[in-house]
Amino acid sequence: MRDLWVFGYGSLMWRPGFDFEESYIGTLEGYHRALCVYSHVYRGSPENPGLVMGLSEGGSCQGMVFRVDGSQREAVIDYLRAREQVTSVYLEEFVPVEIASVTVGGAPRKVEAVTYVADTTHGQYAGKLDLEEQVKIVLKSQGEAGPNIDYVLNTVDHLKEINIEDEALYELADALRLKAKP
Template sequence: MASDMDDFWVFGYGSLMWNPGFLFESKIAARTFGYRRSLCVRSFVHRGTPDRPGLVLGLDRGGSCRGVAFEVHSGQRDAVLSYLRERELVTHVYLERTLPVTLADGRRVQALAYVVDRNHHQYAGGLATGDAADIIAGAQGKSGLNREYVVNTLAHLNEMAIRDPWLEEVAGYLR
């Protein structure tokens, strides 16, 4: 059994939940407080372009967020960190943070998470539902249609019995 000093956890709240892309020992439902899942990041690469940005998820201030915590073996820590930094810090709209996370079994751990930088030019917090849906409907990037990203995210959240009323409302506009 690893000691607490060796524990390395990663909190996923968006595509990391179903497409982590790294090796992990275990995964468990988790929640962090003080942040919420939000379509608040203008995507210039994966789900949009600089000319026609899309919207992707960020962890923004306020509320709480249910997601998944991945326990990573200490021997994989550097490789996972390297991978996540390459994946998440492409345009530096996210800040790498360690957040307190409560696991479904009641344990509390510190987990690496990517929080939106509200001072970054890609930050798009506070959009009305219809405005967010309009942006998403016409955007596409190197990872595909923005609309597919939202629908896929909701499908995975539903599989995990996680409700996200605002995301559901945005998706309703897209249908």
């Protein structure tokens, strides 16, 4: 069975939850990372939803791409579906991801990777919220995986650690840190 590539742009980057053979920074064209999904389970509840990342159309997104041995392909897809599709707010898609650090004939290597795109027709799709609204929601919400602020700050810290720029997310993190100070 052929290997599986997985593209992560939120918590999958820093907590994939599956074994992989190798990982790289990858770029997905045509989508950008956005805090555009209301979380009813992991970082919020139906009564007090949090916000989590989704891929929205337009632009590009850098994240981590993981290669999973083919013998683990089905198990990892099952795991990802159980993790990402709890409320069916994401669409599972196979997308071309460019790995600039690995070249083939001098050009960056491209792989087909599974990822999860925000379903804009789903009731949990938040769309583009302004900074003030994002801060308000993130500061007050908590779910099964912990406080929403931890999710956002962990994602930002990981992005900085691997030198991925995300101006909007960095601005949100700065605002959260300022408001969360005792």
